[in-house]
Amino acid sequence: MKEKGTAVRRLHVLPGGLLPTVRAELRKRKRNPFGMYTERNEVRMRIAIVTGASSGMGREFVLQIGAFYKNLDEIWVIARRKENLERVAEQSRLPLRIFDGDLLKKPVYKDFCKALCEETPDIRMLVNTAGFGRSGSVEEIRMQRKRIQTDMVDLNCRALTRMTLLCLPYMHPGSRIINLASAAAFCPQPYFAVYAATKSYVLSFSRSLGEELKTRGITVTAVCPGPVDTPFFAVSGKPQNFLKELTMAQPGPVVHQALKDSRKRKELSIYGLPMKLTYVGTKLLPHKLLLRIQNL
DSSP states (O other), X not given: OOOTTOOOOOOOOBTTBHHHHHXXXXXXXXXXXXXXXXXXXXXXXXXXXXXXXXXXXXXXHHHHHHHXXXXXXXXXXXXXXXXXXXXXXXHOSSOEEEEXXXXXXXXXXXXXXXXXXXXXXXXXXXEEOOOOOOOSOHHHHHHHOTTHHHHHHIIIIIIHHHHHHHHGGGOOTTOEEEEEOXXXXXSOOTTSHHHHHHHHHHHHHHHHHHHHGGGGTXXXXXXXXXXXXXXXXXXXXXXXXXXXXXTOBOHHHHHHHHHHHHXXXXXXXXXXXXXXXXXXXXXXXXXXXXXXXXXX
């Protein structure tokens, strides 16, 4: 059932694809002084969007956002496993709108773009947590499954960028973007090479985008945790370094810190003293030495 005050509009996908369709739809709308596209006298829904919301860090963000931002109307959640999203919805303080689909495939973007054009929501927060990793040498991982490392790049980098670009026209001063990077972004990591490289992209992209969006009053925060006790390791494999097992954090405190840092408009959120020392160390020591230390 439609909520009172929201606009309904059919979306006709143009031959050029989804992004041209969104742009064409926005051109039909009035742009207000804050850079937001609205219909006349429209009461717009205030929402947060979380990708990878069915488990791990994404699930934790959904559960905590409701406590941090009580004036939201809905949280839009995106993940592959609909049954898991439905379980998260039962625990959430806020209503969830579920988009079940794979961010490596087109259908979920079509549904998401349609909802954006119909609702023209006020996006208060975008949280990009969807992603995965796989430990092992590049050659070993390739032997296991040829496309898994390119899929890693597509999900961790391309999908995150695409979601950000789709959401930006619906954000305005005070809106926030939180991108889940990793402490793996701080320096090259043998036997975690592709994953670490994708997270370096997320960190660099977040910092650059945050600088560009300052004039619009939009904050971008890159979250760089160390190992976190989530289902991530069921896919990537358990940490082979005893230091990673020793510094394993729980998702709750990491997410809480990230939301606080985003509220403070910080560009970087690093949880825990060990990871903060790691960050400083990677700034002071040459990469050749860091690579040797990792191989000990």
